[in-house]
Amino acid sequence: MASNKIVRRPGGRTARTRAAVHQAVELLLIEGGLASVTIPAVAARSGVHHTSIYRRWGTVQNLLLDVILTSLIRVVPTPDTGSLREDVRQFAREAAHAFQDPLRAALAQAFFALPADDSASRRRYWARRYETLRPMFDRAEGRGENPPAPEDVVEHILAPLYFRRFVTARPVTNRFLDALVNDALRSSAR
Amino acid sequence: MASNKIVRRPGGRTARTRAAVHQAVELLLIEGGLASVTIPAVAARSGVHHTSIYRRWGTVQNLLLDVILTSLIRVVPTPDTGSLREDVRQFAREAAHAFQDPLRAALAQAFFALPADDSASRRRYWARRYETLRPMFDRAEGRGENPPAPEDVVEHILAPLYFRRFVTARPVTNRFLDALVNDALRSSAR
Known part of the structure; x- marks a missing residue:
């Protein structure tokens, strides 16, 4: 999350946050199954503050759904x-x-x-x-x-x-x- | 968890604890789905201390499995x-x-x-x-x-x-x- 000096396209930071959160969910799923996917655990794993995760996804169910649909469809x-x-x-x-x-x-x-x-x-x-x-x-x-x-x-x-x-x-x-x-x-x- | 003076058959207390824990898991599942079933939540709901739950089932996965198999089979x-x-x-x-x-x-x-x-x-x-x-x-x-x-x-x-x-x-x-x-x-x- 360093190197803020590079010029980025609009939405670049949001996209990186989303990718980090998604990847954290995927790793937690693989390692510990569904029971291990909680917002505090995702925050710790992704380095994204838990308030940002709550603000964007609201619930762990919504976050999971976003990850599932993104991954399964590609x-x-x-x-x-x-x-x-x-x-x-x-x-x-x-x-x-x-x-x-x-x-x-x-x-x-x-x-x-x-x-x-x-x-x-x-x-x-x-x-x-x-x-x-x-x-x-x-x-x-x-x-x-x-x-x-x-x-x-x-x-x-x-x-x-x-x-x-x-x-x-x-x-x-x-x-x-x-x-x-x-x-x-x-x-x-x- | 009061009324210890009543004479009970051996295992009576264990059986009641198990039933209380099982019921708490079932209620949590109905209300909030799998994500809501955590050992602290089960402890709070059942009135059984979380250390007793950990001692008996070890993990939330084992507890879930016990509840699932007991319920589905009957x-x-x-x-x-x-x-x-x-x-x-x-x-x-x-x-x-x-x-x-x-x-x-x-x-x-x-x-x-x-x-x-x-x-x-x-x-x-x-x-x-x-x-x-x-x-x-x-x-x-x-x-x-x-x-x-x-x-x-x-x-x-x-x-x-x-x-x-x-x-x-x-x-x-x-x-x-x-x-x-x-x-x-x-x-x-x-």
Whole structure:
């Protein structure tokens, strides 16, 4: 937080503060899980004064949500292999692989643990996520395939993956992933 | 914590302390979500000294796990309607209904938010849960039906339910539940 003499673009300091706070949240999540993310702990870790954190985010829930949405949305390129089946298979493998990453896993868990009544932020996130996947489905449509809806494919792939990873701890094998791809491509609205 | 003169069975005081602490955790979860469950907060709420809580549970994670497993396991009677399809449908509707309850929803979320590497306690819980459901499958077998494995049925019902409830916030309709029952009964190991 030194070297104030350098000329910076407007918002530079705010952006750096935000980045420091976000990084502190991510490190705390990885090291100690959700229970360790408190505003005093974030302040200590980031070097940003706790009053600044309270002023900007208000609650630890809001701060977590900002970190989660920022991090989850910047990930995962949309597959483009030339066939929907191969695209969906790649999507499934990337998702399974992502949860081997401690930060991505911790962020997903923090997202699940948002207050149950916070449906609005969940829907907002998924609307954006489906948009990033839409080209995959538009291309399939253009090739004359008859693709299911993005939200149904996402549900058929991610629901069982999340369930094994975060709920039952059953192993995720390639055979399991291929079965999910089959289910997803057979899926119709439910 | 008064009235020490009453003669009690051995363990009575321990059991009451445990119940008071558990109840405090449940109330905090309902009111403020996982972030509000800290050992000082539980101590204040339960009237049990924080050193006793630390001595018994060690960490807030262990305390949460104890509360979660105790509460989740005592729920949900196993359906017995005379047909596996009807049993599974009842299981699905009860699960969907349970997540309307703020405490059950908060407990499930706390379970998902356990440190991701804590596979052992997840597996232990589910092994017990499948055992409680086994009679449903044994009866089906006895009637000459050819039931899928309990863990596959559970996964086909609960994974999409959890996903809609805690991840995407898509609505859970009766049509959706019936589709899950169909998928579950068609399911084979994957």
